[in-house]
């Protein structure tokens with residue numbers, strides 16, 4: 001009689017999956033395999049070691065193989081798992097919007113530390129270019145008194161962000177605006193906003209053209225392309241911020257560290273009446289954020 005084949009344990013599956021993904025050049029292959037397995041097993045990644053010896057049933061093994069094939073073909077892991085953690089919120093993630101990035105969590109930390117948000121009893125916060133809603137929803141969750149307006153020009157992104165707000169029970173405090181259809185200036189009083197946080201598209205168009213085709217095949221170009229110098233939407237956000245923010249209000253921008261946008265954008269913000277304007281490095285040491293306070297009048 002044939003011997004019964006050994007059961008595939010989580011440990012052996014993770015070893016095999018990590019090796020498979022490494023062969024296809026996937027970044028952090030072991031971690032990727034773990035995130036995928038954790039999603040399929042409906043647990044946190046940190047809980048996997050305790051389950052290392054568990055035998056995985058065939059449907060889970062098959063789903064793991066399918067997921068690995070998608071990631072190996074270049075699809076972002078976050079679209080394959082269909083959800084991703086961003087600070088204090090778990091978001092649905094799919095190809096309607098950019099995958100939330102860890103750097104953007106740091107941008108939210110900068111905003112939450114600003115005096116304009118700590119002082120106001122019910123601060124009004126604008127998330128400009130909301131995508132999945134990650135910034136707006138983390139702010140709403142972490143600042144329970146805040147009212148948040150989330151804008152985008154992509155109806156797809158706004159639909160996803162709304163779904164996320166509903167799922168998180170935050171929809172009553174977050175308004176969504178499609179600025180391809182409505183002008184923000186018609187909706188918000190000048191000087192009424194306490195903070196504007198934005199991770200807009202900031203990659204220069206020519207650099208977007210040179211991106212790995214796998215990236216462009218999955219993430220929306222509208223979320224990446226910031227025009228000829230990458231700063232078209234950054235300038236637009238800065239200009240609108242100079243009208244919408246209250247005196248002392250804060251503007252927090254994520255930008256492209258590689259194309260050296262911090263210095264010219266800081267100069268532009270000073271021209272628009274922001275002072276102080278500060279550049280901040282991300283955890284990898286790249287100059288990726290600007291924070292700016294709208295100064296009092298002329």
Ligand SMILES: C[S@@+](CC[C@H](N)C(=O)[O-])C[C@H]1O[C@@H](n2cnc3c(N)ncnc32)[C@H](O)[C@@H]1O
Nearest residue numbers: 098100129130131152153154199200201222223
């Ligand atoms: C880099 S993605 C960031 C999405 C999300 N905030 C995040 O951090 O993951 C930029 C977002 O800005 C939106 N966008 C592009 N141009 C815009 C514009 N002119 N006004 C408002 N939103 C814009 C895109 O549709 C996209 O959802």
